[in-house]
Amino acid sequence: MLFSTFQFILGFLPLVLAVFCLIPARWRSARKIWLALASLFFYGYWKVEYVPLLLLSIGFNFTIAEWLTRWRGRPAASRVLFVGVAANLVLLGYYKYTNFLVGAFGLVVRHDFTRFDIILPLAISFFTFTQIGYLVDVSRDPKLHYKFLDYSLFVVFFPHLIAGPIVRHWEVIPQFAERELRANRTDLGVGLTLFLIGLVKKMLLADSAAVYANLIYGSAAHGAHLDWFGAWFGTLAYALQIYFDFSGYSDMAIGLARMFSIKFPFNFDSPYRAVNIAEFWRRWHVTLTRFLREYVYFPLGGNRKGASRQVANVMVTFFLSGLWHGAGWTFVVWGLLHGAYLVIAHQWGRLRKRREWLFPHWSYRGACVLLTFIAVMVSWVYFRSPSFTVANDVLASMFGSHGITLSDAVTRPQRQPGVMLAAMGVKFVADQTGVEHFSEAMRIVFGLLALAWFFPNSQQLLRRYDPIFEQDIRPARWAMTLDWRWGMAFGLLCFFVVRSHYTAAPSPFLYFNF
Amino acid sequence: MSVPLRFFAGLAAGLALSFGAYFGLLFWQLGAPTPMSFWSYDLNTRKHARAAAITEPKLLIVGGSGALFGINARLLERELGVPSVNLGTHAVLATAYILNLARKSARPGDTVLLVFEYELFANGDSNMNDWADPQFIDFLMARDPAYFRAMPMATQFNLAMRLSLERLKRGIKEKIHPTGMTVSTEYSPYDAKNVDEYGDMTGHSRGRIPAYAPRELETSGLLADGLPEAPSGMIEIRDFVIWATTNKVRVLASFPNLCAKPAYDTAKAEQTAAKITAFYTSCGVPVLGSYRDALLPRGDFFDTCYHLTEEAARERTRRFVPLLKPYFPPRR
Numbered sequence: 001m002l003f004s005t006f007q008f009i010l011g012f013l014p015l016v017l018a019v020f021c022l023i024p025a026r027w028r029s030a031r032k033i034w035l036a037l038a039s040l041f042f043y044g045y046w047k048v049e050y051v052p053l054l055l056l057s058i059g060f061n062f063t064i065a066e067w068l069t070r071w072r073g074r075p076a077a078s079r080v081l082f083v084g085v086a087a088n089l090v091l092l093g094y095y096k097y098t099n100f101l102v103g104a105f106g107l108v109v110r111h112d113f114t115r116f117d118i119i120l121p122l123a124i125s126f127f128t129f130t131q132i133g134y135l136v137d138v139s140r141d142p143k144l145h146y147k148f149l150d151y152s153l154f155v156v157f158f159p160h161l162i163a164g165p166i167v168r169h170w171e172v173i174p175q176f177a178e179r180e181l182r183a184n185r186t187d188l189g190v191g192l193t194l195f196l197i198g199l200v201k202k203m204l205l206a207d208s209a210a211v212y213a214n215l216i217y218g219s220a221a222h223g224a225h226l227d228w229f230g231a232w233f234g235t236l237a238y239a240l241q242i243y244f245d246f247s248g249y250s251d252m253a254i255g256l257a258r259m260f261s262i263k264f265p266f267n268f269d270s271p272y273r274a275v276n277i278a279e280f281w282r283r284w285h286v287t288l289t290r291f292l293r294e295y296v297y298f299p300l301g302g303n304r305k306g307a308s309r310q311v312a313n314v315m316v317t318f319f320l321s322g323l324w325h326g327a328g329w330t331f332v333v334w335g336l337l338h339g340a341y342l343v344i345a346h347q348w349g350r351l352r353k354r355r356e357w358l359f360p361h362w363s364y365r366g367a368c369v370l371l372t373f374i375a376v377m378v379s380w381v382y383f384r385s386p387s388f389t390v391a392n393d394v395l396a397s398m399f400g401s402h403g404i405t406l407s408d409a410v411t412r413p414q415r416q417p418g419v420m421l422a423a424m425g426v427k428f429v430a431d432q433t434g435v436e437h438f439s440e441a442m443r444i445v446f447g448l449l450a451l452a453w454f455f456p457n458s459q460q461l462l463r464r465y466d467p468i469f470e471q472d473i474r475p476a477r478w479a480m481t482l483d484w485r486w487g488m489a490f491g492l493l494c495f496f497v498v499r500s501h502y503t504a505a506p507s508p509f510l511y512f513n514f
Numbered sequence: 515m516s517v518p519l520r521f522f523a524g525l526a527a528g529l530a531l532s533f534g535a536y537f538g539l540l541f542w543q544l545g546a547p548t549p550m551s552f553w554s555y556d557l558n559t560r561k562h563a564r565a566a567a568i569t570e571p572k573l574l575i576v577g578g579s580g581a582l583f584g585i586n587a588r589l590l591e592r593e594l595g596v597p598s599v600n601l602g603t604h605a606v607l608a609t610a611y612i613l614n615l616a617r618k619s620a621r622p623g624d625t626v627l628l629v630f631e632y633e634l635f636a637n638g639d640s641n642m643n644d645w646a647d648p649q650f651i652d653f654l655m656a657r658d659p660a661y662f663r664a665m666p667m668a669t670q671f672n673l674a675m676r677l678s679l680e681r682l683k684r685g686i687k688e689k690i691h692p693t694g695m696t697v698s699t700e701y702s703p704y705d706a707k708n709v710d711e712y713g714d715m716t717g718h719s720r721g722r723i724p725a726y727a728p729r730e731l732e733t734s735g736l737l738a739d740g741l742p743e744a745p746s747g748m749i750e751i752r753d754f755v756i757w758a759t760t761n762k763v764r765v766l767a768s769f770p771n772l773c774a775k776p777a778y779d780t781a782k783a784e785q786t787a788a789k790i791t792a793f794y795t796s797c798g799v800p801v802l803g804s805y806r807d808a809l810l811p812r813g814d815f816f817d818t819c820y821h822l823t824e825e826a827a828r829e830r831t832r833r834f835v836p837l838l839k840p841y842f843p844p845r846r
Binding site for chain 2: 185186188189190192464465481482483484485486487488489490491492494495496498499501502503
């Protein structure tokens, strides 16, 4: 069941909320049981066969955590932790990486082995990471202990179960345990607004960009040699699609949790405004970044063991990040590319510090944002392409190996600005992108870019209402006061979202694949 | 900071107002003629007028544009000695609407020959979401609002929500300032003035195969891959046959002309054709010829895999006549 479907919005959510509100607030356990059961139904709606796997995983991890608590300080505890983490990774590895490893082995021995028919259980990457984090924390903190019901609800709570944010136990479980778990008007209003912002991002913005990204990358996958502009344009469309898609999903998840009085951490913070790649990762899929930082990068030694070790740690962390996103070599290259970017950024930072270069001018900042954005776009080529052949072909077009070319569908060479561009050496070629109305496409895609760069993000818009777990929200020029005018505006947006259900082809959230 | 009740009231009001304004404008512009719907409308009007003018028992050829381009009613009339009208129309109008046109034109004693494109067996009212495209919605709203209004409320809502904003704008514009039709001097097969008094398409000769005609004529997925479990177009056809029996209209059926492909030379295609034959037989409708008879070489096609050229249509009809003759014995 997708958050954006009518079954969810008109059926599941109102029912779960209504029953939740009808259960008296003093019956806190009953409310939790109801939320846990509803969440299991939500998960099982996709494929009921995988519900036992999820339950088994919860039971196993809770038992391991209990043993860790019991044997704390004894040598057996570290062995139990190892078994616990390894079991989680084996489970994830079996479902997600078996065929990848078979393929990789086949490459080495030059034999094409038959792949196994394994269906990836929905959300396995997310609930595995959530629980690994919990086990590691239990082994570190002698006082950590939760009730089984709280722990189970923490893992299965439907707003974050499928595609995050990757919440940490100490952020969520105390809210189940300490607060009254009471839905109120403010939580409902803020949650609903966040949910609608997410819905608009997904249905109206991301899916608009997806049309062009799919067309252009589809053409490339069918062997078309993209022109220089078409290749950049398709990649830009994809960069915006994935941003609005995943940040929209995160907003919806945060909003849903808030409807039940639970605050989630933020997952996106206008990442395309980052001035360097390190900042980009502090703004993009924030909950995954901090997971990798705390449970991979820091345990490897982080930056405490010298510069060369730091480089290795960064590369290992990003290698795993790539692999987490998808069992394919293109994802690995995407991860390694980001690792390399980060290493370069660290070296540049050190150099600036040593030479005391400050570059306070706004133009330097602007250039940094642009350079970071371009670097990220280049990496998206590997993320989006179905194979290295396609990715390399798109990159070759982007870096002008076929010349600085422009499709004649963008503008005719006989007409302005075609005449001017031709005079500057731009070559016009027959269109291979498949985009029919380029002027409309450019209006949409560049409009979305302006939104991503200049418009406040959802937590900034709602910062007067403490929309997220964290208190420190970056300041923005303006924020909403949820009055009747904003209500009307969201009502109008709702109408367009409903319409898009009928006019657009159904498209799942991109991060469901991971 | 707390959220006031007025926010929720505003949300509900905004949603209600948006829906109200949208449906208000949509219903207000119903019947405003749009240029895109003109061809189908003009085609249907001419054909119905010709059918209505014939008082004696006649033969009506019913189908999508495959029938319009590929069957020659003039030749059938000459060979069979029975007044014939080609009711073939735009296939986007789909099974239920096309059969509705046939109901309007048929009278007791008439014979209806069904020559539906394979896709039309799967496109019925119950799965309109899967096939109703902008042209169909545009046509209903611009040219047949009565049919649209007679649809169940859920279907009306569904189609209304799928109308593009550009089309709604166009409808409003046409309602205020109707632009009328511009008459083209160049030949176009999608101009009803090229349809003769028998309802046959004319002028689509080999020499006029347009440049936009695809180099590789597409494949009919349904014949190659098989019909869905419960093809909803068949429900409409069965209803029509019941109506025809009640109204003393004889129904015959045949397979549509289709550009031959290796994909049709398979057991799957055989099964699809057998399923169609079995369906017609279960309705008591004789099936003339086999699907293989209607698979024709690429050179016979005009601009789509269902559209024959004028020459090929004549030739195909000539070969079809012996199959029809037993149903039309010479009158004394």
